[in-house]
Amino acid sequence: MAHSLQKVLTNMQGPEGPSLQVKALTHIQNGGYIVEMATTEAATWVRDPIRKLILTESLGGNVQVKDRTYNLLIPFVPITTRIDNQAILRNIERTNNIPTNSIVQMKWIKDPCRRERNQRVAHALMSLNIPQAANKLIEHGLYLDHGRLRPRKDKREPIRCLKCQHWGHMAKACPEEKDTCGTCGGEHRHSNCNSYRTFFCVNCRTNEHSSSNKECPEYILQRDALNAHTPENLMPYFLTEEPWTQVSLPPKSSEPIIHSQPPPPSTPHNRSPAPMEQRRLDDGMTSEKSQSATHSIHHQWKDSCSSWTEHHQALAHQGPQHTPQ
Ligand SMILES: [Zn+2]
Ligand SMILES: [Zn+2]
Ligand SMILES: [Zn+2]
Numbered sequence: 001m002a003h004s005l006q007k008v009l010t011n012m013q014g015p016e017g018p019s020l021q022v023k024a025l026t027h028i029q030n031g032g033y034i035v036e037m038a039t040t041e042a043a044t045w046v047r048d049p050i051r052k053l054i055l056t057e058s059l060g061g062n063v064q065v066k067d068r069t070y071n072l073l074i075p076f077v078p079i080t081t082r083i084d085n086q087a088i089l090r091n092i093e094r095t096n097n098i099p100t101n102s103i104v105q106m107k108w109i110k111d112p113c114r115r116e117r118n119q120r121v122a123h124a125l126m127s128l129n130i131p132q133a134a135n136k137l138i139e140h141g142l143y144l145d146h147g148r149l150r151p152r153k154d155k156r157e158p159i160r161c162l163k164c165q166h167w168g169h170m171a172k173a174c175p176e177e178k179d180t181c182g183t184c185g186g187e188h189r190h191s192n193c194n195s196y197r198t199f200f201c202v203n204c205r206t207n208e209h210s211s212s213n214k215e216c217p218e219y220i221l222q223r224d225a226l227n228a229h230t231p232e233n234l235m236p237y238f239l240t241e242e243p244w245t246q247v248s249l250p251p252k253s254s255e256p257i258i259h260s261q262p263p264p265p266s267t268p269h270n271r272s273p274a275p276m277e278q279r280r281l282d283d284g285m286t287s288e289k290s291q292s293a294t295h296s297i298h299h300q301w302k303d304s305c306s307s308w309t310e311h312h313q314a315l316a317h318q319g320p321q322h323t324p325q
Pocket of ligand 3: 204209211216217
């Protein structure tokens with residue numbers, strides 16, 4: 001794969017364009033690859049939609065080239081926010097002083113069909129293609145609708161099968177024939193559950209909680225084991241070359257959410273590395289020599305309202321990700 005990809009990129013390289021050297025190719029669990037280009041210029045060059053199409057064709061047509069994303073979990077987004085609207089996303093970028101088109105998409109974590117009647121806010125997932133932009137939102141908060149929200153890095157979570165509710169595999173690889181409900185343990189899909197306040201955890205075999213409960217001792221064991229193998233899970237920021245992102249302490253701020261406007265871009269920062277971060281974001285990172293901007297290539301997967309959670313768990317295989325709660 002590495003050889004053929006480099007060959008295709010070398011063929012695409014023009015006299016005017018940057019050198020398209022691949023720095024690293026990492027095989028990921030869902031069968032895809034993360035491609036790390038040697039320079040930011042090369043990654044930006046490949047990100048162009050037309051070039052992505054040419055690359056896809058040149059690689060045989062049955063692969064998908066996607067921007068690598070850095071995902072944030074954003075609690076308490078007003079449900080009136082049109083997060084599927086591109087113009088709204090551009091507006092969010094402007095308000096928060098992050099580069100145009102750095103937000104790839106936003107999605108509701110939970111299917112909007114399953115909202116409570118009087119629900120006003122919901123958790124959303126934001127995917128960005130620039131780690132510095134994601135880090136900026138973690139650090140400064142996300143200004144939205146005259147309010148300030150507290151995004152956090154979407155961490156990799158243990159995989160739980162949505163068919164049998166056991167850990168370590170996904171439904172498409174499940175050996176069981178029948179569905180087991182994640183709430184009551186009955187023989188039906190979770191989405192068809194009619195039980196009222198009846199819980200059963202198939203892993204602990206207890207009525208104390210549901211199979212998806214974050215207090216479940218079995219979940220805690222699985223999570224701790226995963227964290228032991230995934231040190232970046234314990235880091236609040238996405239790793240970049242800036243040393244201040246390479247920390248395992250939570251973000252400093254516990255200040256109340258009172259601001260209604262973001263600080264102007266020129267506001268002096270109370271931490272020494274931040275002006276550099278600001279500069280990087282302001283100049284669109286074009287002048288940085290070797291930022292590890294990356295792309296991921298993976299095979300097609302489907303996305304629909306009903307299969308969303310499954311799809312989301314599938315995503316969890318490919319990097320720091322989040323499992324719905
Ligand atoms: Zn299963
Ligand atoms: Zn049920
Ligand atoms: Zn349990």
